[in-house]
Amino acid sequence: MQDFFELIVSGFASGCLYSLMGLSFLLVMRPTGVVNFAVGQYAMLGGFAAVAVMTTILIPPIALPYVPGLLVVLALMALLGAAVEWIAVKPLVDRGAPPVASMLSLLGVLIVLLEVGARFGGTEALPTEPPFGFRRVEFGPFAGTPQSLFTIAVTLVIFAAVWLFFERTLWGRAFEAVSLDRRAAQLMGVNLRLVTVSAFASSAVVAGLVGVLISGTTGAYYQVGMALTVQGFTALVVGGVGRVDGALLGGVLLGLLEALVMRYLPVSSSMTLAVPLVVLLAFLVLRPHGLLANRGGH
Amino acid sequence: MMFSLNLSIATSTAALGLLAAAGGAQSQETIKVGVLVDQTGKTSFYSQPVTEGTLMAVEEVNAAGGVLGRQIELILEDDNGRPDLSATKARKLVDDGVVAIISNSNSGATRQAISVTAESLTPQLASANSAETLTTLDNSCFFQLGPVESLQVKTMLAFTKTKGYGKVALVGDNSGLSTAAVDQFRMGLGEAGVPIVEEQLIPVGSQTAVPQLQKVRAAEPNAIYQVAQIGPQVVQFFQAYQQLGMKQPILGTFNLSSSSYLTTAKGLMDGTVFTDAFDPEKPEAIAFSERFKAKFDKEATSLEAYGHDSVVLIVDAIKRANSTERPAICKAIAETKGLPRVMGAKGTGFDFSRGDRRGFDPEGVVVRAIENNAYTGAVFSGTKN
C-alpha cells in the first residue's frame, strides 16, 4: 500500500507535466486551429535556458536565484513563441494557406529549435538546482519529493489561472470567439493579430515552464522534446481535444496509468514502455474526441 | 561547457589542418588515418570527447616528428551516429586512401562500417565500443580496443564475490546502449549462478523511475546492478532510489564515470561502486591527464583516453610493420602484446595475443567508488579474487 501512495504522487507529478504540454498545444490549437509539434522543443529550450540563467554551467557569469531566473526564462520563452509565430505562421495565415501548411512549417521550426538546443546546451543532461532541494517528503500515507509537490502545485495554479482567464475575462472571451469563428470575431472587433501572437507566446511560456521544472529533476536534455510532444498530445487526445479541463484530466490520467501499469501489471518492463503509445493509438482510433467530448457539445 | 568543447575541437582541427599543410609542404606525403565520429547525432556526447583524445594524440605524435618520418593526417568524417551513413563515410575514407580507420562512433555505426572495411581489408579500430559481438563479424582487420560488456560483469562479480550478494536486481533504460549492456549482464550473472530477482527498464523520455524502483524494492535484492546509460534516466534512477529510502548497494558501469553525473545527481550517488576501464593512479593515466589539462585546461575523462590510445596502437603498429600498407599494419596490430596504454588497470596494456581481436587486457577493468560526490581511485581490479 505504501507503494501505491508513492506512485500516486509521482504519477500525478509526471501527469502534471504531460497536462502542461497538452495545455501548450491547446493554447495555440483553440484560437488558430494549428497543431504545433514544436512545443516539445520549447520545453527543451526552456530547460537549457534555465541552466544558462540559473547556474554557472552554460553561461558562467550569470547565476540568478530561482524566481528571477524563472521569470527571465519565461520572458525569453514568450519572445520565442511570438517570434516563431511571426516568422513561420503569420505569412501563411496572411496568404490563407490551410492549417496543415502551418503544421508543416512548424515541423521545420521544430528541427531548427532542436539543433539550436543541441548546439547550445550540448548532448548531455544539465541540471538546475531544485528550488526546495531533494529529499523524501511524507504527508499522511503519501510520499514524494519537494519537486514533485512543487510541480503539482504549479500545474494546478496554471490551470486554474487559464480556466479563469477563459471563463471570466473579456480577453478570454475574445480567444473563445476567435476559436469559434475567426472572421466573425474580427468583425466583432477582436484584434486577431494580438490573440494569435499571445496564443503562441503563452504556449511557449507554458512549455518552457515544463522545461524549467524538468531541469530541476532529471536535467535539461536535448532529446526530451519529442517524448514530451507525444505525451502532451496524448494527454489532449485522452482528455478531449479543445478543452482546458480535458488537458489536465488527460495528462494526469496518463501519468497515473503509466505508473500503475509499470508497477502492477505482470508484463516485462520493456513492454510497459509501449503503454503511452498504445493509449494514444487506442484513443485516436476508438475515441478520437477524448473522454470529455460529450459534455458541452460542440 | 559544450561551447568550450566544440571550440577546442575546432581549434585543434584548425591546428591540425595547419600541421597537415605544413606536412604537405615537406618532402614526404602524410600518412592518412580516417576517423568516424558522431558529431551531430545522439551519441555525439560520447563520440566527440573520444575524438578529442584522438586529435590530441596525433598532434603529439606529429610534434615529436611523426612516424616513419612522416606526419599523420587525420581525416574526420561525421556519421551522425547513423549506421547507414557510417558505412558510406567508411567507403569514402577507404577511397581517400587511409591506412586505417579509427571508429569513435557508436557500436551500431561501427558495426555497419565493418561490412565496408571487410571488403577492402582496411584496419579498423573501435576505440571505445563495448558491444559484445563486434569482433564476431567476419573481418580479420577489425580490432576492438575497449573492454567488452561481459568483462565489466566478470570484474564486478569478482569484486562482489566475498560480499555474499545472493540475489540481485538489474536496472537499465531502453536505449540501444543500455539494452545491449542489460543482455550481457543478464548472461554474465546467469553464468555465475547469481539469480536476478528483478529486471527493469526506465523508458527514455519518462519523468520518473519510481514504479521501476518500487518493483526492485519489493523484490528485496541484496544489490542492484545499475546499467542505465542515458543521462536523465540515470539521474531518475538515483532520485527514485533516494526517494524510496532504499539501502541496497548500487553496482554501476563505465557510464557513471562521466563526471556530469556529479552535477546532475549531486550527492545522490555516494556509496555507489562502478566498473571503469580507467585507473586514475596508473602512471600513464596521470601523465595523460596532466598533458590534457595543460592543453585544454579541463579534466580528462576516460573517453578522451580511449581516443588517445587508438593512436598509440596504430602508430606502434606502423612502426613495427615499417610500412603503411594496410595488410602489414593489420598484421602488426594482431601481433601487438604488452604495449602500454592509458586505459586499463595499472600494469596492463594492449594485448591481442589471444587472437580474438580484442586488445583490452582481461584483467584491466577496475572498480571505483563515489564518495562525497567525488570519484575514488581503483578499489579493485581484474577478474580474480
Next chain:
Amino acid sequence: MKSFLTLLAALLALCALGFLLGSYESDVYRKLLLWIALGLSFNFLFGISGQVAFSHFVFLGFGAYWVAISLVHWDLPLAVAIASGLLVAAVAAAMIAIPSTRLEGPYLALATLALGQLFLLGIASGRDLTGGDSGLGGYSLPPILGFTVKGPWYTACIVLMLGLTYVILDRLDRSSFGRACRAIRDNQTAAQAMGINAPRTKVIAFTITSVLASLAGIFYAFVDNLVAPGAFSLESMFILLFMVIVGGTGRQLGAIIGVVVLYMAPFFIEPLIGHYHFMAFGALVVILIIYKPNGLVSMFDPILKRRRMAALEKAQL
C-alpha cells in the same frame, strides 16, 4: 511510346553511371537511388493522397528486416523471402490503414509517429531475432539464377526497382485513381459527393505506397548487408518529409529534385557550414513553405509551360 523510350534511356543511363563510379561514390549513389524511390512513394502518400503519415520508414525497415531475418534465421530462398515480405507488408499496411486513415492531418501524423516508435521498440526488444540496437548482419545477397550479383550489377538492380516504382506511381498518378486521391486531399466532402469512396481510396494509397517502401527496404538490406534500427529513425522520416516539401509536394519530379538536393547537400555544404545542415534543412523548409509553397520544381514551370505552348503551336501549324 515516346515516353517509354525516354524512360528506358533514363534507366540505362542510371545503370551506366553505376559502372563508372568508385566504391564510395557508388555507395552514395545506391543510397541516393533508394532515397529517390522512397521519396516518390512518400510523395504519393503525402503529396498526392494528402496523408501526413510518419510511417514510411517503418515499412522501409520492415522490408529490410524481413528479408534479413528470412535469410539469417529462417533460411528461406530469396524469392520466397521477397514475395512473403511484400505480402506481409501489404496486409500489415492495410490493417494499419483501415483505422488510421479515418484520422485527419495532425492526428494521423501523431498516430503514425507512435507506430514508428512502437516499431523501433519492437526491434530493440527483438533480441537475437533482430539483433537489437547493433542490428542484424552476417548475410549477403544469395546468387540469383546462379549469378552472384554485386557491385554495379547490384546498383543496376536498384535502378530497376526505382524504375518500377516510378512507373507504377506515374501510372497511378495519371489515372482516375490518382485524380481521386488529389480530390480527397483538396476537399474530401466534395470528392465524396462526386462518387469517390474516400476511405477506400486512402487505404489503397497507403497500402500501395507502404508496400513500395518495403520493396525499397528489401533492396536496402543488401547495400551494406546489415540492417540496424538507426537507419529507420524519426529523424530520417523528417528528412524524407522535408525532401518532398522542398522539391515540390505532389509532383514526381518535385520529389526527385527534393531528394537529390537534400541528400547531396550535406556532402557539399558540410565543408562550408560545418554540421549545421540539419538546422539549415529546417530553416529551408520554413522559407520554402512560406515563399515557394510549390517547391523548387515550380522554378522550372515557366520553362515547361513555354515548351508545352511551343509544342501546341507546332501541332496546330
Next chain:
Amino acid sequence: MIAAPLLSVRGLTKRFGGLLAVDELDFDLSAGEVLAVIGPNGAGKSTTFGLVCGAIQRSAGEIILKGARLDGLPPHEVARRGVFRTFQHNMAFKGMSLVDNVLIGAHRRFKGSLFGVVAGFGADTERAERQRAIELARFVGLGDWLDADIATLSFGQGRLLEIARALAGEPKVLLLDEPGAGLTPSESVRLFAIIKEIAARGVAVLLIEHDMHFLMPLADRVVVLNFGRKIAEGTPAEIRADPEVVEAYLGNIAKDSTGAGAAHAAG
C-alpha cells in the same frame, strides 16, 4: 406528372439535438422536371440536400431512387447511383486543373482495376472522358479558361465549374444549391439556359434558390419549407398566390428583391 417519380422522399426527418431541422418532408421528383425548394434561411433546405446526398444521416424517413432505397448509403454510393450535387459554397479542388476538376465528376465511369491502370490499360477511356470534360467546360461557358489556375476563377465561374463537374457524372438527379448566387447578369442568363437544357435531356433537377425572378420561370414545381416543414407545394403560379407562403417568405423577398432578376425572365 405523367411518369412515375424518379426520386421519392417520404417522411424525411432530421433532428440535431433538440432541433428539428427537417420534419416529415415528402416530395417527388420526375425525370426532366425542375423542382425548386424555397424558404427563409434556416428552413432546412441545405439539410435536405445533405440528407438526399447521404452527407447527413437521416433521423427517420425514406429516400427512394427508382424503387431502391438511397437512405443509409454513404455519399459516394449515392453519387454512384446517379445523384449529384453542387455546393452552396464553391468547393473546387484547388490543387488540380480545371479539366481535372470536371473529370472528378466522371469518376464513377472509370471502371478499370488498379492492376489495369498500372499495366497501362484505360488510356482510351481517359482520353475520351477528358474530351468530354472539355466539352462540358465549354458547355457551361468556361471554354476560355481551360488552362487557368483554379484560384484565379471568379466566384461566378466557380459556380459554373461546380455544375460542369456534377454534369460529368451524367446524373439522373442533379441537386443545385443556390447555383445563381453571385453570378453576373450574363452568367445568369447562361445558367438559366443551361438548367433548361439539362432538364430537357431528362435529368431531374432539384434546386435551392432565393432569387424568385430567376426561379419562377425555371421551375416546374416549387416546394416551400419553413422551420423544416413543408408549408406548400405547387406550380410557381400557385405558390405565388398562396397566402401562407407570402406571409412566411415571399412577402419579404418581394420587398427586398431588386430588378436584377428581370433579365432571367427574358432569358
